[in-house]
Amino acid sequence: MPGFELENFIPYLLNRAAEKSSREFQAVYKQEYGMLRTEWRIVFHLGRYGEMTAREICSRGALHKTKVSRAVSALEEKRFLARKRSETDRREEYLSLTRQGKSVFRKLENSAREYQERFAGNFTQDEFRILTNALKKLTE
Amino acid sequence: MPGFELENFIPYLLNRAAEKSSREFQAVYKQEYGMLRTEWRIVFHLGRYGEMTAREICSRGALHKTKVSRAVSALEEKRFLARKRSETDRREEYLSLTRQGKSVFRKLENSAREYQERFAGNFTQDEFRILTNALKKLTE
DNA sequence: CGATAATAGTTGAAAATGTAACTATCAAGG
DNA sequence: CCTTGATAGTTACATTTTCAACTATTATCG
Numbered sequence: 581m582p583g584f585e586l587e588n589f590i591p592y593l594l595n596r597a598a599e600k601s602s603r604e605f606q607a608v609y610k611q612e613y614g615m616l617r618t619e620w621r622i623v624f625h626l627g628r629y630g631e632m633t634a635r636e637i638c639s640r641g642a643l644h645k646t647k648v649s650r651a652v653s654a655l656e657e658k659r660f661l662a663r664k665r666s667e668t669d670r671r672e673e674y675l676s677l678t679r680q681g682k683s684v685f686r687k688l689e690n691s692a693r694e695y696q697e698r699f700a701g702n703f704t705q706d707e708f709r710i711l712t713n714a715l716k717k718l719t720e
Numbered sequence: 721m722p723g724f725e726l727e728n729f730i731p732y733l734l735n736r737a738a739e740k741s742s743r744e745f746q747a748v749y750k751q752e753y754g755m756l757r758t759e760w761r762i763v764f765h766l767g768r769y770g771e772m773t774a775r776e777i778c779s780r781g782a783l784h785k786t787k788v789s790r791a792v793s794a795l796e797e798k799r800f801l802a803r804k805r806s807e808t809d810r811r812e813e814y815l816s817l818t819r820q821g822k823s824v825f826r827k828l829e830n831s832a833r834e835y836q837e838r839f840a841g842n843f844t845q846d847e848f849r850i851l852t853n854a855l856k857k858l859t860e
Numbered sequence: 861c862g863a864t865a866a867t868a869g870t871t872g873a874a875a876a877t878g879t880a881a882c883t884a885t886c887a888a889g890g
Numbered sequence: 891c892c893t894t895g896a897t898a899g900t901t902a903c904a905t906t907t908t909c910a911a912c913t914a915t916t917a918t919c920g
Contacts, residue, residue: 584833586768591741591835592761593855596782598738600859601731616876621732628726635898642736647877649900671885671898693724695731702857707850714851715733717842719740756906775868787907789870811868811915 601699608691613684614658618643618651620688623660623677627685631676633666642719660684741839748831753824754798758783758791760828763800763817767825771816773806782859800824 586592602617609615615623625637632640634648641648652675655661660681663673677685700708726732742757749760765777772780774788792815795801800821803813817825840848 584836586764586829586832588852589764589832589836590839590852590855591738591745592764593852593859594734594738594741595757597855597858598731598734599782601734605731617735618876624726624729624732633898642739644878645899646879646901649898650876653900669886669898673899689726692726692729696724696729699730703854707854710847710850711854712728712730712733714843714847715730715737718737719733758906773868784908785869786871786909789868790906793870809868809916813869 605692605695608695609688612687613660616651616654618647619655619660622648622651622655622675623681623685623688626661626675626677627682627689631674633672633674635672637675655681745832745835748835749828752827753800756791756794758787759795759800762788762791762795762815763821763825763828766801766815766817767822767829771814773812773814775812777815795821 606617609620621641621643622637625640626632629640634645634652637643638645638648652661652663656663659678662676662678664676666672666674703711746757749755755763761781761783762777765780766772769780774785774792777783778785778788792801792803796803799818802816802818804816806812806814843851
């Protein structure tokens with residue numbers, strides 16, 4: 581890395597970009613549904629992949645279990661999510677979206693799609709593909 | 721965006737990647753110098769670009785002013801940073817690293833370089849260049 | 861000028877987060 | 891079985907962050 585310049589430092593660039601994009605998209609779920617980022621991400625996972633345990637959400641989303649625990653409680657209070665104790669292992673519980681939660685998910689999914697389209701407009705297809713793959717690779 | 725899948729959602733990917741890389745690099749400045757992320761980022765800016773005001777750090781780093789205000793106070797207490805009131809506009813003050821702060825900066829800069837090298841190893845040069853440019857473009 | 865608005869930065873209270881310790885349950889090996 | 895250790899999830903407490911209100915100063919415009 582001969583030409584290293586601090587303004588190219590990846591954690592820094594990632595943070596700035598993440599902050600900005602999150603802030604922008606936050607408007608959607610915060611204003612409309614009073615949700616926090618972690619809550620939206622849980623809705624995202626359950627809506628996208630269906631019923632799963634908190635632990636699974638943690639590992640899929642790289643989220644800490646206390647954060648998830650609290651967000652799950654908040655979503656339950658909003659009646660967006662329901663819990664069901666596992667029969668085979670009573671330590672864990674299966675989480676899933678309620679009918680209302682699913683409706684919220686569908687709307688947010690549409691907003692996400694619109695956001696993504698606007699976003700992708702700034703890049704060529706190749707750039708966008710490489711960016712996406714790189715970001716995925718980073719968190720494997 | 722015909723094949724949009726939520727798991728490709730950019731704010732989500734960015735956040736996961738940013739969280740992970742920040743957490744990794746955090747070990748360096750937290751353990752060694754008891755700094756928080758915002759503090760390190762301020763050291764970063766002052767070390768890289770020299771004297772500037774808090775407002776400038778805010779806009780360059782996409783950081784909120786209260787966060788910066790508190791981090792600046794913390795750095796001042798650690799004797800890493802000094803303030804100097806502007807003569808022309810007495811609302812603002814110029815911030816700069818002390819000798820000690822500069823020494824810390826140099827060490828962190830080296831750690832950053834090492835981190836970046838390891839990081840870049842996961843990608844081809846083209847991929848890395850496109851990733852970097854894309855991230856920069858995002859926050860313009 | 862002088863009033864009003866804007867800006868740089870700080871502060872207090874409320875909200876969110878991280879850390880560690882905790883409960884309850886299950887797994888494995890003797 | 892029964893002890894020891896692991897795991898799912900929660901909770902308490904300390905630390906950070908956010909939000910709104912604040913001080914002090916400068917800019918704008920009648």
